[in-house]
Amino acid sequence: MTGERGVRRPGRVLTALLCALTAAGLYGCSGSGPSEPSPRPTTAPATSATPTTPAAGISPFTGLPAKPAPVLAVKIDNVPAARPHTGLGAADLVYVEQVEGGVTRLLAVYSSHLPGLTGPVRSARESDIALLGDFDHPALAYSGAQTALTPLLRAAPLDLLTESSAPQAFRRSAQRPAPHNLYVSPGRALAAAPGAGDARDIGLRFGPAPPGGTPVTTSTVRYPAARYTFTWSPADHAWHVAMDGREARATDTGPLTPETVVVQHVTIRPSRFHDRFGSVSPYSETVGSGTALVLRDGRAHEARWSRPSAGSGTTFTTPAGAPLPFAPGQTWIVLAPRS
Incomplete structure (x- = not known):
């Protein structure tokens, strides 16, 4: 359940505060993050055969009951040294983005539920600015950015949160080496971002499975130096x-x-930015249109995606043009190289 900003999920926040008083590291807790589970809701609201605009009291990100609440996006490390992650199970949406060297990072979006901690937190990329354009001025927690990219981030409709600007929201873990040891408390982060907008319709639709589709037990997405398999x-x-x-x-x-x-098959092209080693940062183009594959209920559905502008929302439709509903719950959107 979601309450007022700063007091959501009080048991988890209290646990984090108590741990902070007892020891160092991730609020002094053992392991790489919170030890208590924070399960996602599993009961979907009644839906009609045709997906519609999310009703009041229903999250536009999950299709499940939720109170209006501000949006926090967190840029998360995803090299093997950063795993296992903390807090991903509570995210409404998880985006997968390609970065330098052909590896990936995650952008987790929270609103319905806030875990005690999430991370490890890493740096932002230019692609994040356009990707978050649908979310009506969300907060963005990240570890930093290239000097040349910082003016673009500051000019974007984002509440920016870093270890320097909101130190009370971030913690370093003594159990992992830098740079894979920075974690953020979403509750504290949103308390430091009073301008963050509430969750709104970003084009997603939820409801019963559409007819057709192909039975699928596993599906794999490959990047130059990363591989995801969904079973x-x-x-x-x-x-x-x-x-x-x-x-x-x-x-x-x-x-x-x-x-x-x-x-979601997108064009991944070089950007004008590069990392400290000189590797050019990829840019995933999320404005435009293309093909997609929607996996739900053990079936794969061919789809089309369309996003005319950075603030218009992204729609997913069947090849015939009908809205393609997602299953209520958490959604992962994998921004895969267009073939």
Whole structure:
């Protein structure tokens, strides 16, 4: 359940504060993050056969009951040294983006539920600015950015949160080496971002599965130096995520199990920025249109995506042009290289 800003999920926040008083590291807790589970809701609201604009009291990000609440996006490290992650199970949406060297990072979006901690937190990229344009001035927690990119981030409709600007929201873990040891408390982060806008319609639709589709047990997406495999679990009625051949887990909630996975084929081109080693940063183009594959209920559905502008929302439709509903729950959107 979601309450007022700064007091949501009080048991988890209280646990984090108590741990902070007792020891160092991630609020002094053992492991790489919170130890108590924070499960996502599993009961979907009644839906009609035709997906519609999210009704009052329903999250536009998950299709599940939720109170209006501000949006926090967190840029998350995803090299093997950064795993297992913390807090991903509570995210409404998880985006997968390619970065330098052909590896990936995650952009987790929170509104319905806030975990005690999430991370490890890493730096922002130019692609994040356009990607978050749909979200009506969200807060963005990240570890920093290239000097040349900072003016663009500051000019964007974002509440920017870093270890320097909101030190009370971030913690370093003594259990991991830098730079894979920075974590953020979403509750404290949003308390430091009073201008963050509430969740709004970003074009997603939820409802019963559309007719057709192809039965699928596993689906794999490959990047130059990363691999994601999604395996359908009838028992969990969700997809189990594997990264580079190993089960993906969160330290606080266990296996990562989104109800819907969207493989969104986008153009990934060089940007004008590069990392400190001289590697050019890729830019994933999320404005435009293209093909997608929507995985839900053990089936794969061919789809089209369209986003005319950075603030227009992204719609997913069947090849015939009808809205393609997602299964209520967490959705992963994998920004995969266009073939």
